[in-house]
Amino acid sequence: MxxxxxxxxxxxxxxxxxxxxxxxxxxLFHQFTGTPVNQNTLESLKTAIEDSIRLQPSIEDVKVGINLDDAENEFGYVSLEGKMLDVKITSKFKNVKAIIRMKYIDRLKYPLIYVENIKEE
Structure with missing residues (x-):
């Protein structure tokens, strides 16, 4: 680069x-929230999110969790919300790895994005 x-x-x-x-x-958050999802499309959506974000510069790994446990309705799908996401992105630049996390924090009632860890190799 x-x-x-x-x-x-x-x-x-x-x-x-x-x-x-x-x-x-x-x-990731702003691109994918609002996406229609149900149990049948859950895995393909997780894969699509992971694969697309891995294309970004310096991204080494992406792990996406989507919790649909409380998200059933009469229409057969829901819109993806931040509170459903649990995501870890590992970015690497030169010899530094950063783990960036998005996780819904109940007491904040908010999907918080934060730096979970930083490692030098």
Whole structure:
């Protein structure tokens, strides 16, 4: 990514790893919430989300969990909401890995996006 370095020169490798994971998590949230889903399409939706986010720069791994336990209705599907998502994105820039997490926090009543861990290799 040599030609991109000039655009990120004010960031450390650690900050860049966090940036790449966080920007991808934000894109995931805003791109996929509202998507119609049911038990029959659950696995294919998880795969589509994981595969598309892995295409983003510096993304090493994506794990998506979707909880549809309380999401049944008479129409046979629901719209994906943030409270249904449990996602981990691993981004890597040079020798730094950042684990970015989105998880619904009951006491906050909010799908929080946060930095779960940072490792230097």
């Amino acid at each position: 040599g030609s991109l370095d000039e655009y990120f020169k004010c960031l450390s490798d650690r900050e860049r790893a966090i940036f790449e994971g966080a920007i991808s998590m934000g894109a």
